[in-house]
Amino acid sequence: MKLRDNNHIVGYVFTSPFIIGFLVFTLYPIISSLYYSFTDYNLLQAPRLVGLDNYKTMFLDDERLIKSFAVTFTYVFGSVPLRLAFALAVAMMLNRVIGGVGLYRSAYYLPSLIGGSVAVSIMWTQVFGDQGLVNSFLGLVGIPSSTSWIGSPGTALWTLVALSVWQFGSSMLIFLAGLKNIPTSLYEAASVDGASGIRKFFSITLPLLSPIILFNLIMQLISAFMTFTPAYIISRGTGGPLDNTLLYSLYLYRRAFEFYEMGYASAMAWIMLILIAVLTLIIFKTSSMWVHYESKGDK
Amino acid sequence: MQATRIRILRRNALYHLLVGGLALIMIYPILWLAASSFKPNDEIFTNAYSLIPSRFVVENYMSGWKGFAGNTFATFFGNSFFIVTVSTIGAVISSALVAYGLARIQFFGRSFWFACMMVTLMLPHDVTIIPQYIMFAKLGWLSSFKPVIVPSFFAMPFFIFLIMQFIRTVPPELDEAAKMDGCSKYGIFFRIMVPLIVPALVTATIFSFYWKWDDFINPLLYLNKPSLYPVSLALKLFLDGESLNNWGGMFAMSTLSLVPITLVFFLFQKYIVEGISTSGLK
Numbered sequence: 001m002k003l004r005d006n007n008h009i010v011g012y013v014f015t016s017p018f019i020i021g022f023l024v025f026t027l028y029p030i031i032s033s034l035y036y037s038f039t040d041y042n043l044l045q046a047p048r049l050v051g052l053d054n055y056k057t058m059f060l061d062d063e064r065l066i067k068s069f070a071v072t073f074t075y076v077f078g079s080v081p082l083r084l085a086f087a088l089a090v091a092m093m094l095n096r097v098i099g100g101v102g103l104y105r106s107a108y109y110l111p112s113l114i115g116g117s118v119a120v121s122i123m124w125t126q127v128f129g130d131q132g133l134v135n136s137f138l139g140l141v142g143i144p145s146s147t148s149w150i151g152s153p154g155t156a157l158w159t160l161v162a163l164s165v166w167q168f169g170s171s172m173l174i175f176l177a178g179l180k181n182i183p184t185s186l187y188e189a190a191s192v193d194g195a196s197g198i199r200k201f202f203s204i205t206l207p208l209l210s211p212i213i214l215f216n217l218i219m220q221l222i223s224a225f226m227t228f229t230p231a232y233i234i235s236r237g238t239g240g241p242l243d244n245t246l247l248y249s250l251y252l253y254r255r256a257f258e259f260y261e262m263g264y265a266s267a268m269a270w271i272m273l274i275l276i277a278v279l280t281l282i283i284f285k286t287s288s289m290w291v292h293y294e295s296k297g298d299k
Numbered sequence: 300m301q302a303t304r305i306r307i308l309r310r311n312a313l314y315h316l317l318v319g320g321l322a323l324i325m326i327y328p329i330l331w332l333a334a335s336s337f338k339p340n341d342e343i344f345t346n347a348y349s350l351i352p353s354r355f356v357v358e359n360y361m362s363g364w365k366g367f368a369g370n371t372f373a374t375f376f377g378n379s380f381f382i383v384t385v386s387t388i389g390a391v392i393s394s395a396l397v398a399y400g401l402a403r404i405q406f407f408g409r410s411f412w413f414a415c416m417m418v419t420l421m422l423p424h425d426v427t428i429i430p431q432y433i434m435f436a437k438l439g440w441l442s443s444f445k446p447v448i449v450p451s452f453f454a455m456p457f458f459i460f461l462i463m464q465f466i467r468t469v470p471p472e473l474d475e476a477a478k479m480d481g482c483s484k485y486g487i488f489f490r491i492m493v494p495l496i497v498p499a500l501v502t503a504t505i506f507s508f509y510w511k512w513d514d515f516i517n518p519l520l521y522l523n524k525p526s527l528y529p530v531s532l533a534l535k536l537f538l539d540g541e542s543l544n545n546w547g548g549m550f551a552m553s554t555l556s557l558v559p560i561t562l563v564f565f566l567f568q569k570y571i572v573e574g575i576s577t578s579g580l581k
Contacts, residue, residue, distance in 0.1 A: 011405070017394075018456075032434075116510075122549060126550075133327075136347035236538055266430070
């Protein structure tokens with residue numbers, strides 16, 4: 001056998017970009033991050049081992065971190081369910097053959113495609129600003145308002161939630177593809193049996209879509225926990241007003257790159273990693289209760 | 300018959316009113332951003348809801364284009380296009396190679412590396428940001444494009460996954476037939492596989508374009524000189540200090556920064572929709 005035909009060698013040649021990248025840009029950083037999390041490190045002096053001090057400070061001595069956790073959880077559990085619910089509702093509305101559907105689909109999808117950009121975050125600061133679009137419309141319908149939704153501690157975080165929900169388009173497309181795979185014969189049979197629309201939704205649509213919903217839920221949760229850009233732009237890098245938009249990633253960024261507390265920020269990153277891993281695991285473990293897999297029992 | 304037709308018409312009208320109305324609300328802020336960029340500076344926030352400027356002006360584009368600290372938006376757009384182009388080429392080519400290796404070649408450790416790829420796909424990047432920064436700082440790569448571009452050349456999990464899904468739809472008999480004809484694995488990849496997976500490569504290219512164009516945190520960390528700023532980072536300067544009151548310029552440049560990605564959307568919509576639907580990932 002010629003060397004160039006040896007599958008083991010050829011396989012590693014093809015996958016080498018990933019393997020090298022994985023070792024250098026993922027595995028090594030993860031391990032060194034764990035090491036830094038036990039040190040005091042400001043980039044200028046060599047890291048100094050401090051044991052569990054960073055973790056102790058996090059849980060006992062950092063009120064801002066507690067605030068940041070509260071803000072992040074509100075954001076994640078406010079935005080992700082709403083986003084998925086909107087995505088499913090609109091996908092069901094678009095799942096029919098009628099003129100104009102293609103156009104509507106584009107309109108609903110466009111925000112999620114451009115939504116990650118700085119331009120859209122800047123736009124959002126003006127939409128919810130004191131003289132912005134929302135207040136202007138409120139004035140039009142006779143409710144004059146001059147509050148800055150971005151600047152008020154009570155509402156600032158919810159403008160971020162709104163920005164996230166506004167970008168339901170990509171989940172909508174995935175749901176739409178899933179809906180098209182559900183055989184219409186199922187609905188016809190249900191109609192013959194006299195099932196109502198609501199019954200059909202809970203007995204056919206939702207169970208058959210549940211694997212897709214599960215996967216989406218997990219991916220959206222992870223990316224929601226990592227949200228950075230809109231919080232940074234809307235609060236001009238501060239996480240204000242009164243730390244009300246201090247999402248975890250933003251706080252971590254500030255600890256690392258404003259105060260150069262690399263050790264502490266690494267510990268923060270590890271707590272987030274563990275938290276997300278546990279959450280994902282819980283969702284996977286409990287998913288057998290609500291996720292329907294078609295092949296189950298057939299074989 | 301007549302009555303049912305009217306009922307259907309009425310139902311369709313209601314549908315368009317509801318779904319179309321909601322669609323309009325969805326894109327209204329974007330239309331408003333674009334419209335406001337053509338309004339005189341003092342008019343942007345009076346009757347803000349309006350989409351029609353009383354006077355159609357392009358001054359905002361001129362004042363915005365001037366940029367900051369001697370760097371015009373020509374520099375920022377140039378930087379963005381450079382970063383996007385180079386890293387996209389690297390990401391798509393390397394990801395295609397890896398995808399083929401993982402999807403079609405039986406080699407020792409294949410499932411292990413596949414698992415590593417899936418874990419990387421779901422890994423929160425927060426945990427790698429700090430050590431990567433320290434690593435690039437030690438290499439002396441800060442204030443250069445390298446930290447933003449080089450990692451793309453080592454394949455991106457999302458694209459590997461996307462292209463693998465596509466390769467799986469190609470019948471393995473094709474590989475076998477080519478092998479019979481004396482084609483090596485490399486030959487099979489370049490002569491047979493690549494032409495067949497062009498749609499997946501186009502989809503990956505488009506997504507890479509989007510993500511790199513929108514990328515904010517990496518330029519924020521690594522590109523510390525205004526002359527290196529891509530558009531995403533330059534826009535932030537409108538919110539800082541002295542330029543704070545140039546609302547018109549801010550609206551104009553924000554709009555302009557959305558033009559390339561919106562254009563790509565309308566040109567390649569089919570690939571984008573298929574890419575999302577088949578991979579099940581954003």
